[in-house]
Amino acid sequence: MTNIIKSFITRNTYLNKLSPSPYQFNKYYSNSISTPPTHSYEKKQQPIQNVDDKKYILTDRFNRHHTYLRISLTERCNLRCKYCMPEEGVMLSQADKILTTDEIIRLSKLFVSAGVNKIRFTGGEPLVRKDVEPLIEEVGKIKGLQKIGITTNGILLSRKLDRLHKAGVNLLNISLDTLNSDKFTLITRRLGWDRVFQSIDNALKLDNIKVKVNCVIMKGLNDMEICDFVEMTRDKSVEIRFIEYMPFDGNLWSDKKFLSYTDMIKIIHEKYPTFKKYTIEEEEPNNTSKTYHVPGFKGKVGFITSMSEHFCSSCNRLRITADGNLKVCLFGNTEVNLRDRIRDGASDQQLLEIINAAVLKKKASHAGMYEIAQNKNRPMILIGEKSKIQINFKNKSIKQKKEVKNYLLKLINSSFINSNNNNNNNNNNNNNSKLQYIQQRNYSTNKNNQNLENNEFSHITKDGKLPTMVDISDKIITKRTAHAQSILEFPSNVLSQLLNLEKNNDIDNDNNISKNKEIVSKKGPVFATSIVAGTMAVKNTSNLIPFCHPIPIESCKIEITIIDSTSVKVDCIVSMSGKTGVEMEALTGATITSLTIYDMCKALSKDIVIKETKLISKFGGKSSSPQITK
Template sequence: MMRRCVLALTRQRRPDRAVDTVRAGFQWLANISSPVGATESQRCSNTYATSCATAPDILSRETSASSSSEMLVDSFGRFHNYLRISLTERCNLRCQYCMPAEGVELTPKSELLSHDEIIRIANLFVTSGVEKIRLTGGEPTVRKDIEDICLHLSSLKGLKTLAMTTNGIVLSKKLPKLKKCGLSALNISLDTLVPAKFEFMTRRKGHSKVMESIDAAVDLGYNPVKVNCVIMRGMNDDEICSFVELTRHKPINVRFIEFMPFDGNVWNVKKLVPYAEMLDKVRQKFKGVERLQDHPTETAKNFRIEGHVGTISFITSMTEHFCAGCNRLRLLADGNFKVCLFGPSEVSLREPIRAGVDDAGLKEIIGAAVKRKKAKHAGMFDIAKTANRPMIHIGG
């Protein structure tokens, strides 16, 4: 199989990228430790070498993976049935924790995955065992073919959940059609309930539009409507209990997210509000805060509050990692494949596809990348010092 894949690349590569195209798919297969997918125009240089910790504390789990889904099983026995696909690097907001103040250089359109390439890769993952796909960005709703992408993805046999994470700015208008096209789960990002603060944090107007989108999602029957809230000390940590109030009468799940470091977002440990501190604030204000039973692959710690229709959750990426149950993989808008949010290693799938590699060859590339996934990501301070792409490039 290796020989056939290399021959395919050699015969069908474009003349101007002959050497780089071969490297794009097969340095990983040759167990080279440097990251893959480096073309002249790609920004994935050796800066993105893997930095994840290797402590073998993963809880091995039995899976029902068939031979066709072996590519989704890593060396610690974790079966990855959840794929996050970034549809674009473009966004209609400029959130401070996501994008540097000076902005970022966006990948040229010709180097982003096309509609057909997205569907092909997604189908490859779904036929191998992926049951959930989440569409991210950038802002996925700014992509003109978002409805068509949803329609094709939701039609893939074996896919159980098609979700999307969005900032909600234009969602209320598009959501009825998106639901008809198969969008079955929704996360809406909102970091403040104060319009003036929203404008400061996102560098744009639009708070009322996001609130309209949340209400529209509730009215359309999404249950729960998940609201993602990144908590930063001195910025919005005084609004935690106000966000909890959103869950009193509506089926909303507010997800409080610890502030995470990415290139350009000026991360500082002093801005981090730990999960334990956030939970303590909630318990001081509300009675009957009860921990729910979480699924082994759940990223959040979930709680019910007495008398509330909705729920709250805490995503503790920094203070209490959940790597042991990780079942997530990421496909970036430029076609790079990333096995860990905090691990900077990436491998290109776009280049092998455009060089003519067949599905079997792509499975080898993907499987090799998954096998190289570490037991867990680095510690909080190591992550902060590690070169990684801005969140706008990785996808929310």
């Protein structure tokens, strides 16, 4: 093994002469973010003399020893955050491609034996994995492991918290990007703000556990809440961590949404003039965040400055994706497949050799944010979507293989092959054999919305003569949700009669009437009957609208609300997992619900008016919109 590692280092000595260039920004932005000074990591590590000493296994060429491992337990998530997941969704790996519990435990033990003392479990959303609790209980038994962390969105945390805490979890990062429940739904495309906040409160009640709240700041969306988050630290022993908006494939990153940590500090100083930074002595070693606090407050405030001021010089982190690939840098697109080596029967020693080779290839720093934004790498939720073909470094004629050629045609607009991959010579075959499982990840989807982009009608043939159903066979299955709304106007006195109120204005008095109270006509309960009718209509939309696809509805929620003495509102929210949207189902449900209300009440008046029916929002497809109409 000693000769292999030595020769591998020799092969890469030319890299040692390269100085890091993480801030090669567009000239138009050169004045907005200053270039950091030269860091100590430019002093290179000398060639390893004693490879059998495991303390060197996780040490790179820049003397960074990696003691922190992040393991993704799943690619799945129960939220759809805009900065994390593309609006068209992601293609998940097959179940048999995901690391098993035994494989995760084996890798955990292996990395701990090589010097890792902290493991954090991430996702996707790690708590959606069914065996997450017994898995962490087993990892908690590993000798030498000092810290176990979980990064979660908090939706499922409360019900699992006690068992996880007993299993050894002592670090908890909970993602929450807003203190406004409506904005939470806008950002995550899901409900659940109250459950997240409850999880934070429950976690803070436990002993011997550090709780941090991660908040991704996006200009114009939640930057106005920065001081509200700081205020949370007044009475709570929590660290609020503001994270600079980072480019990940599919999240439509834009510098217009980017707010640097220096700008955040200026905002905080306006309200909290005493806001100050912790001293170097007070900071935790290898801390990713710059830690501040307001004197007298119980909690802290941290800033993750990956974009404006990277912390690569002190990086001690490695990552394993849910499908078993080792990433030495979050923003790198080269990965090492450990899963297949395990399943091929590799010994622990062989795995350590591969891990060491990958660590030695880790660069001094990642690129700047404008370069990263242009890099076709991966959506954050997957931390990479694996290419279907492994790039075998020991094969000198890889481009000659037919399957590779065909695949490259599909990826013609993405950066797939590193130009150095095809320049291997015979002298490096031994070294490259250890890297045969290194591969690139790419994320690509078929663009199925050309009609929309070209302003063409999707339900008419190209010659404009015949109607046709849209072909959705190539679309990706994603969670689809649509919200439609109808407003009905009643003549004066009609609602009062139905509610048996003496005066019209009594309907506006909350002591006399609940906004959701049932009303009864001679035909029976009006709202209950209308909700049943609306639900039936949703399920039969494809029978009513000629070119609507038959789809399996997973959820239909209809709510009828009395607005005032003459108005009633109908809200219909429909959702399902599929290849096409559900806005027509939502609109049909709202419409039929309104018509049924009219039918149930027409004996009192024929002047009831269905004033409007409109689509409020839709999520999950290419044309997702949080608010289509105001």
